[in-house]
Amino acid sequence: MQSRIQRLAVTVGASLTASALAAGALVALTASSASAATVTLTPTADTRVQSNAASTNYGTSSTLGVDASEVQKTFLKFNITGISGTITSAKLRLHVKNAAGAESTSGGTWRLMSNTTWSETGVTYNNQPAIDGTTLGSIGSVAVNTWYEIDVTDKIPASGVISIGGTSASSNGADFDSRETSLDPQLVITTGTTPTPTPTPTPTPGTDPILVGAGDIASTGSGDNATAALISAMPSSATVFAAGDNAYPDGTLSNYNTNYHPSWGAFKSRTIPAPGNHEYHTTGASGYFDYFGALAGPNRNGWFSKDLGNWHIISLNSEVNMAAGSPQETWLRQDLAANTKPCTLAMWHSPLFTSGSHGPDSSVRPLFQALYDHNADVVVTGHNHNYERFAPMTPSGAVDNTRGIRHFVNGAGGSSHYNFTSVAANSQARNADTYGVLKFTLHSNSYDWEFVPEAGKTYTDSGTTACH
Incomplete structure (x- = not known):
């Protein structure tokens, strides 16, 4: 398992070179705009489904998951409201659950869904909505007790209810914390004048204060x-x-x-x-x-x-x-x-x-x-x-x-x-x-x-x- 200090700190779609990713480099963007504002939204509903419990609803479970064997899928619903100004950044953040078996080679692929009417306490594997629509991004290898994020800027609307679904083609998938925990999924939206980012190095893994x-x-x-x-x-x-x-x-x-x-x-x-x-x-x-x-x-x-x-x-x-x-x-x-x-x-x-x-x-x-x-x-x-x-x-x-x-x-x-x-x-x-x-x-x-x-x-x- 990776140490917490070596956790992935890269968003999908970020402008980092493949060699920097391979080296585990951390890069911060310093914004010149002082007018930006950030709103963090948590799900109004979330659940998972499992093929080995096809009629079971997991809407009140503390665990979400993506896996190919037994098949697990995750569903998230956010109500994008209270946002004023132009969205300059949006990130989906998920926390890998600190439990046995949560270390994984695949954090799954995440997509927007056309169905936004599903019920947290009604969805089962047998009646699950389709995970279709725009691909938001994928998460690769993950470690327990760690946050991961996907850059969804320009891929989500500025307002309204959205659904996001997660799947994995790997039999070594991942477990995430649900909204029933203190580490619930997040949609972090920043608005304001688009900053001119200047890459500045932050401490390499192991040298953070x-x-x-x-x-x-x-x-x-x-x-x-x-x-x-x-x-x-x-x-x-x-x-x-x-x-x-x-x-x-x-x-x-x-x-x-x-x-x-x-x-x-x-x-x-x-x-x-x-x-x-x-x-x-x-x-x-x-x-x-x-x-x-x-x-x-x-x-x-x-x-x-x-x-x-x-x-x-x-x-x-x-x-x-x-x-x-x-x-x-x-x-x-x-x-x-x-x-x-x-x-x-x-x-x-x-x-x-x-x-x-x-x-x-x-x-x-x-x-x-x-x-x-x-x-x-x-x-x-x-x-x-x-x-x-x-x-x-x-x-x-x-x-x-x-x-x-x-x-x-x-x-x-x-x-x-x-x-x-x-x-x-x-x-x-x-x-x-x-x-x-x-x-x-x-x-x-x-x-x-x-x-x-x-x-x-x-x-x-x-x-x-x-x-x-």
Whole structure:
């Protein structure tokens, strides 16, 4: 199976040479137009049919598929609406399901269909509509847990309901996530002034920036040594984050020098920190700001931003005023408005969503709202001494697979463990007995995440998601 870093990043019909494709080269197009707008549509219906279950309907299944033996076909329906302006780009995106048997030599051929009246809960192999019409493109060899896309620009209408069908001539076809999952198919449409693209190289596979870290790190135990060893084994170019409560018990300068510095201090010069509630056991979190100095941002207020590759990284302070109109929230909105990077990750200490014993902190919602309003992609927090991953969500906690923010809690940096009290809505992965670091590989328009466990433990969690 291909590594996630080596996944295919080429659209059908893209102007790349065959030799570049063979070499796995990644090319980004930089647009000069600032007036372009992108709308991401998800299916209003999707299903598959199977020849070995000819009368079965799979309309509520989490899996779509294309295969020649047993025959599987996939049907997608989109309602193209809310589009204003000339369509300058349209891409069909599909996510290969992270399940056994999903590695494949054929992601299928995809066509427009004349039939747009089929029902998601009514289609079976016996009564399937014809997959006819314009060929949109084909997907070749695929790997699990990876997004693939087909350029359908100039092949779809500017409005109305369309149907798309997928088939494969290979007996080693592919399984895709359906709209019943958080990785549902997408039709990504960009409108506006047609940009003049200038090819610019992005990092070759294996050199995309890495951001790795945790919160709730160093006390008098050995957990921080275990997590520091994980980071030490990674490339020295990796940027490290420390998401608050970094030095126990009180975040004093002495605590930092005695507990934090002997382990995670090895990465100090390449660390993006954030303060936690234990840092504020000292007035103004003086130990935190004295230890990190300029690395903690200007003005000793606890919020700042920097860029990593195509990503904008923001460190915020959940221990001071975050209300709408506060200095921090006002700064955040201004920072987001000025950001030119396509992908955004923010971190702070206290989580808005959690299943842990420290309940959700609603006071951070204005920060989450500002990030959501500007199409941010990821929020990372700590505070609860465990690991948890949520589905992409709105600030109110509703699943939003179009522009929701994926929320991670990783307080597994080394200072004890907290149990979960109950399972919060839309929690997708949890662990409460393993120290570990959360590693992000920041691609030009997507990210891989991986929870890396301490030596001797086996729990892990990983995946890939496209930027908004």
